[in-house]
Amino acid sequence: MSAVWIAVVVASLGCYALKLAGLSVPAAWVEQPWVARIVDFVPAALLAALVAVQVVTSGNELVVDGRLAGLAVAALALALRAPFIVVLVLAGAAGALVHVVTG
Amino acid sequence: MPADRSRTVRDSIGLGLAVGLYGVAFGASADAAGLDAWQAMVLSVLMFTGASQFALVGVLGAGGSPAAAVGSALLLGTRNTVYGVRMAPLLAPRGPLRRAGAAHWVIDETTAMAVAAPDRETGRLAFWATGASIYLGWNAMTLVGVLGASGLGGTAEAALDSVVPAAFLALLWPRLRRGFAEHVVQRRVALGGAVVALALTPFVPAGVQVIAAAAAVALAGRPRREVPA
Numbered sequence: 301m302s303a304v305w306i307a308v309v310v311a312s313l314g315c316y317a318l319k320l321a322g323l324s325v326p327a328a329w330v331e332q333p334w335v336a337r338i339v340d341f342v343p344a345a346l347l348a349a350l351v352a353v354q355v356v357t358s359g360n361e362l363v364v365d366g367r368l369a370g371l372a373v374a375a376l377a378l379a380l381r382a383p384f385i386v387v388l389v390l391a392g393a394a395g396a397l398v399h400v401v402t403g
Numbered sequence: 404m405p406a407d408r409s410r411t412v413r414d415s416i417g418l419g420l421a422v423g424l425y426g427v428a429f430g431a432s433a434d435a436a437g438l439d440a441w442q443a444m445v446l447s448v449l450m451f452t453g454a455s456q457f458a459l460v461g462v463l464g465a466g467g468s469p470a471a472a473v474g475s476a477l478l479l480g481t482r483n484t485v486y487g488v489r490m491a492p493l494l495a496p497r498g499p500l501r502r503a504g505a506a507h508w509v510i511d512e513t514t515a516m517a518v519a520a521p522d523r524e525t526g527r528l529a530f531w532a533t534g535a536s537i538y539l540g541w542n543a544m545t546l547v548g549v550l551g552a553s554g555l556g557g558t559a560e561a562a563l564d565s566v567v568p569a570a571f572l573a574l575l576w577p578r579l580r581r582g583f584a585e586h587v588v589q590r591r592v593a594l595g596g597a598v599v600a601l602a603l604t605p606f607v608p609a610g611v612q613v614i615a616a617a618a619a620v621a622l623a624g625r626p627r628r629e630v631p632a
Contacts, residue, residue, distance in 0.1 A: 307469035308442050311459050312449035314473065315480035319452075320506040322487015323496065330488045333626030339485050341623040342478055343454060344589045345596030347575040349616030350461045350475075352597035354568035357604050359466050370565025371572065378576045385424050387573055388566050395565025396558050 366398030407521060411529045418512055419536030422453075423544035428570040429456055430548020435563050436464030440549045447545040451538065452510050454574055455479045458613070461571065467610020474614045486514040493517060493526050508534030588623050595619030 322330070355367045374391040382390070426447070433443035438460060446456045455476040462472040487509045494517075496502040508530070516533040520526035552563060578589045596616035603612035 303469045304438060304442060304463065307459065307463065307472050308438075308445055309449075311455070311473040311476040312446060314477045315450045315452050315455050315483070316507060318477065318480040319483045319487055319509045320503065322484040322489075322509060323491050323494070323502050323506050325484075325488070327488045327491070330485055336485065337623060337626045338620055339481055340584070341589065341592045341620045342617055343482065344575065344578050344593040345599075345616050345619040346458060346475060346479055346613060347454065347571055347578075348593035348596040349600035349613045349619075350458060351568050351571045351575060352600050353465050353604065353613055354461060354571060356601065357465065357609075359609060360605050362601065362604060366561055367565050367568060371568050374565075374569035374572050378573060384421070384573055388424075388428060388569055391569030392562035392566040396562035399558055399561030 366395040366402070369398045370395035407525050408528060411516070411520065411525055412532050415516065415529065415532035415536045418516070418533055419540035422512065422537045423540035425453055425570070426541045426544030427548035427551070428566065429453065429460070429541075430545040430550070431552035431563055432457060432464070432548075432567045432570065433460045433545075434549045434552035435560070435567055436460040438463070438549075440546070440553070443545055443549040444542070447542045450476070451507060451541065452480055452483055453541070454482075454511075457571060457574065461567070462610040462613055464567070465609050465613075467613070468608055471608070471610030471614055475610070478614065478617055482511070483509050486510070490514060490517060490530070493523060494530060505530075508538065510534075510537070512537055585623075592619050592622050595622045 351371070355371045356362050356364060370391040373394040374387050377387040377390050429447070430443055433446070433456075434440075438446075443460075446459065450456050450459075458479050459472045459476040462475050463469070487506065490505075490509055494505050496505045513530050513533045517526040517530040520529045555563065575593060577583060579586055579593060583589060596619040599619050600612040600616040603615055607615070
């Protein structure tokens with residue numbers, strides 16, 4: 301079994317266990333203020349980190365290319381409350397345009 | 404009330420269609436990260452929680468280790484534990500088998516729909532209808548995305564490289580918007596997470612910086628004192 305398959309299966313089972321735990325453990329274990337605090341804010345930290353890493357890194361290096369133009373367009377579209385699919389299409393078009401222009 | 408029930412079912416179907424679009428994006432991201440169609444489908448069928456799936460393929464796509472990918476997926480999956488605690492009294496699943504089945508569908512959308520329902524009976528209907536609709540839409544459209552993306556050429560791949568972070572940004576965006584609970588603090592934590600990740604990028608194995616970014620939660624500060632009801 302490849303490393304990717306192991307990651308896929310282990311993470312899937314782990315995420316399911318986290319869901320099942322919610323329905324199974326006493327509420328008092330989870331409903332502590334600091335647990336709620338962490339759970340409320342972990343997604344913002346991780347999703348922003350993923351955006352940053354996907355846009356301006358390649359391996360261990362910081363790289364600026366068409367992806368940054370795509371992200372800027374996506375942010376603008378989101379600010380204008382464009383539907384999800386429009387955001388993705390515009391971001392993709394911007395990235396492709398920079399790729400073609402810069403060759 | 405029949406009006407409540409039919410509106411609930413209608414909303415569930417609409418949500419399933421909308422989430423299907425994210426499914427296409429996920430399938431395409433999985434392909435861009437080097438996963439095959441089977442791996443993408445196992446994630447959508449078994450993991451079935453969007454942000455964690457995106458994180459797993461995002462970290463692998465960035466050249467991260469499988470351990471870092473699993474770690475970030477699990478960190479994002481802790482949300483569902485809290486949802487489960489909130490949903491347990493409403494769902495009150497009888498027996499371990501029903502509980503095991505219900506658990507699989509405890510995610511952002513089903514919890515939001517169930518909690519917003521006017522009464523317990525409608526809440527349960529909202530949970531099961533939304534769960535079924537999203538499960539179908541998410542899995543069908545993951546397949547469309549991963550198969551569609553696998554036949555792309557150079558320019559289309561450059562487009563996909565920009566689509567994947569845009570999809571992450573769209574997942575993040577609602578949390579930063581005015582109206583979300585403590586959106587100013589959410590913005591601070593998000594900015595902190597991005598800065599931590601980029602600052603660590605030259606020094607740590609790929610993927611580890613994403614998990615380390617969770618430390619930015621410290622910027623949220625201490626929990627607010629509970630206000631007695």
